[in-house]
Amino acid sequence: MTDSERPEHRSSGLPDWTGMPVTVAGLGVSGISAARVLHGLGALVTVVDGGSGEGLKARAAELEALGVTVRLGDGDTLPEGTRLVVTSPGWPPSSPLFEAADRAGLDIWGDVELAWRLRKPHPATGEPAPWLAVTGTNGKTTTVQMLASILTAAGRRTAAVGNVGVSVLDAVLAEEPYDVLAVELSSYQLHWAPSLSPHSAAVLNLAPDHLDWHGSMEAYAADKGRIYxxxxxxxxxxxxxxxxxxxxxEADVEEGCRAIGFGLGAPALSNLGVVDGLLVDRAFVSDRAKNAAELGSVEDVSPPAPHNIANALAAAALARAYGVEPKAVREGLRAFRPDAHRIAEVAVVDGVTWIDDSKATNTHAAAASLAAYRPVVWIAGGLAKGAAFDDLVRGAAERLRAAVLIGEDRALIREALARHAPDVPVIEAAEGQTGAVAMTEVVRAAASLARTGDTVLLAPACASMDMFTNYGERGDLFAASVRELADGDQ
Known part of the structure; x- marks a missing residue:
């Protein structure tokens, strides 16, 4: 294949896709979206997926009705004649399909890379809508949604897209164009997005996660760093x-691109931070040595937990980089409400506050949640995904009133508590139980340990699938059980 024939030279002109054999890996949401878009552009699309369940068969039938070829039960073999592979985010680089593509000298794009290359000029500017991008181990969704709220308050047509909200492909091809996009990107998506170059981007934090996919912490961090x-x-x-x-x-950026830090202390030059309860910008103001801009207060952030204030500062930094005025930052933060199961107050019962942070599915997220409260009766456990808990328990020990442990890998947390918080009472609850029955027992155990002024915090630091359908069900059942407890005390 000559340089002029490679897909990257065709993607800017839609007719060039006509007749191009493209293989889409994965029949999930992003794979279906990519297949539909590529088919609409005239490509000859084949979707491959190693699964063969009834749900996949139904999705396959919908695509086949459009004229897309779907191969179920074989996700390893590269279809003959393929000239480009577009992958769903979850497929690891070690997949045999990608090894075959590499041997054939083919490009492998993710849905984000495809979307980036298919961007259309905005009628008002003649340029594609800029991307303000966010990644990190935790806090991505909240930060991107905060950013979209701020941009909306500034009067921009925008959306939270990527790994949240609107499909990034749908966003770039929308009939009514967006002015700017707030884009959440996972390490998976970044791995397969070699030509992405956002207007501005943020990495919120880095902690070990998805190492089975990336192979090492160094590889995980490198993929996160692609966002810059x-x-x-x-x-x-x-x-x-x-x-x-x-x-x-380490990033190779455009001339004039600036490094902007955010943190919970008073900001130095070119940083955003907090002074006397106010969110302050010393980066995007004139004469930064003498001036600062007030962007709002910590009370404008919901909830005003430390890690959520950090999320707000990151969102504000990206919005300010784009040119948003301070007033819109305040208005956007005030208008924002977090999704369910993210440090959400469920109820106050007999002076005890019950908090649902079921979304805290890894140790980094749980540590941030635990840092927001004291004293805490901590509900933790589930599927550890290879995590260790010593650092988490060591850092939270002085905040813990007690712990209620659940799930398949509870022993790992129990052992960490024995090492680093041996005086903290521990109840192991709902052994061998699942669903609503299990959560009722868990809530009762926590109530027996809590005192007036305490916070009972569901921040499991683990995945949920050993006992619940997903973290959402875990949080919903927790909230329902707490409300039953409150009703019983009336």
Whole structure:
């Protein structure tokens, strides 16, 4: 294949896709979206997936009705004649399909890469809508939704897209164009997005996660760092996490692109921070040595937990990099409400506050949640995904009133508590139980340990699938059980 024939030289002109054999890996949401878009552009699309369940068969039938070829039960073999592979985010680089594509000299794009290449000029500017991109181990969705709220308050047509909300492909091809996009990107998506170069981007934090997919912490961090490549205005990093600043230092950015830090202390030059309860910008103001801009207060952030204030500062930094005025930052933060199961107050019963942070499915997220409250009766456990809990327990020990442990890997947390918080009472609940029955027992156990002024915190630091359908069901059942407890005390 000559350079002029390669897909990257065709993607800017839609007719060039006509007749091109493209293989789409995965019949999930992003794979279906990619297949539909590519078919609409005239490509000859084959979707491959190793599964063969009834749900997949139904999705396959819908695509086949459009003229897309679908191969179920074989996700390893590269279809003959393929000239480009477009992958769903979850497929690991070690997949035999990708090894075959590499041997054939083919490009492998993710849905984000495809969307980036298919962007259309905005009628008002003649340029595609800029992307303000966010990644990190935790806090991505909240930060992107905060950013979209701020941009909306500033009067921009925008959406939270990527790994949240609207499909990034749907967004770039929308009939009514967006002015700017707030884009959440996972490490999976970034791995398969070699030409992405956002207007500005933020890495919120880095902690071990998905190492089975990436192979090492170094590879995971490198994929996160791709978000900074080619940034034109600002690379936003977390002052409390030196690894994020290291990624900025390693990035190849456009001339004039600035490094902007955010943190919970008083901001130095070119940073955003907090002074006397106010969110303050010393990065995007004139004469930064003498001036600062007030962007709002910590009370404008819901909920005003430390890690959520950090999320708000990151969102504000990206919005300010784009040119949003301070007033819109305040208005956007005030208008924002977090999704369910993210440090959400369920009820106050007999002076005890019950908090649902079922979304805290890893140790980094749980540590942030635990840091927001004291004293805490901590509900933890589930599927550990290879995690260790010593650092988490060591850091939270002084905040713990007690712990209620659940799930398949509860022993790992029990052992960490024995090592680092031996005086903390522990109840192991709902052994061998699942669903609503299990959660009722868990809530009763927590209630027996809590005192007036305590917080009972569901921040499991583990995945949920051993006992519940997903973290959402886990949180919903927790909230329902707490409300039953409240009703019983009336």
């Amino acid at each position: 490549q080619g940034n034109t205005v600002a690379c936003v990093y977390n002052l409390a996490d030196p690894a994020t600043e290291a990624l900025v230092r």
